[in-house]
Amino acid sequence: MPVITDISQLDLTKTYTYADYLTWRLDEFVELIRGKVRRMSPTPRVRHQSISFNLGGAIRTALRSKTCRGFAAPFDVRLLKTSANGDAQTTTVVQPDLCVVCDLAKLDEYGCVGAPDWIIEILSPGNTAHDSKTKFDLYEENGVQEYWMVDPGQKNVIVYTLQNDRYELQGEFYQPGLIPVATLPGVEMEWAEVFEGI
Numbered sequence: 001m002p003v004i005t006d007i008s009q010l011d012l013t014k015t016y017t018y019a020d021y022l023t024w025r026l027d028e029f030v031e032l033i034r035g036k037v038r039r040m041s042p043t044p045r046v047r048h049q050s051i052s053f054n055l056g057g058a059i060r061t062a063l064r065s066k067t068c069r070g071f072a073a074p075f076d077v078r079l080l081k082t083s084a085n086g087d088a089q090t091t092t093v094v095q096p097d098l099c100v101v102c103d104l105a106k107l108d109e110y111g112c113v114g115a116p117d118w119i120i121e122i123l124s125p126g127n128t129a130h131d132s133k134t135k136f137d138l139y140e141e142n143g144v145q146e147y148w149m150v151d152p153g154q155k156n157v158i159v160y161t162l163q164n165d166r167y168e169l170q171g172e173f174y175q176p177g178l179i180p181v182a183t184l185p186g187v188e189m190e191w192a193e194v195f196e197g198i
Helices: 018-023 046-062 128-141
Strands: 030-033 036-039 069-072 076-082 088-094 098-101 111-113 118-122 146-151 156-163 166-173 178-180 188-190
Touching (some): 046 069, 088 128, 118 128, 128 166
Antiparallel strands (some): 030 036, 030 088, 076 088, 146 156, 156 166, 178 188
């Protein structure tokens, strides 16, 4: 079997697993969404990267006294699906912009197996529907406890937390003030720091 080095070698109508994904040697990052290959957005813009850097620094500081660990893309998060016979298959591999994992047993040398506790996606032109619908649904059904969507254009942060297996809106933050992190009690992000330089 030839080594896959270009996305054009893949049959985009086919369903793939994480085992397939591991054999690919692509120059671009892709995600597997329920077995279907999805190209990632082009290189993020300056605003996107600035917000990621700002949040990453704040999260790193917040985690210093905790056992949780934070990660930034590219970082494979494998969401598990159980088949009819009870076998776990990985047909979804996402690359969240930022995530925090508190159950360190979920980490291996390739990334995270199962749902991180907190995921942050920074919206970019062309991926808004993917992050606000496709990933929203995936994260909800796989038990991601807290999901933030950050919009650089609107300068807002939309926060959802899992309540009885469904996401509930906890708030939309669009002006200076503290944004509480539900999965890390006592931790808050300052809106002005998130959007500093934007």
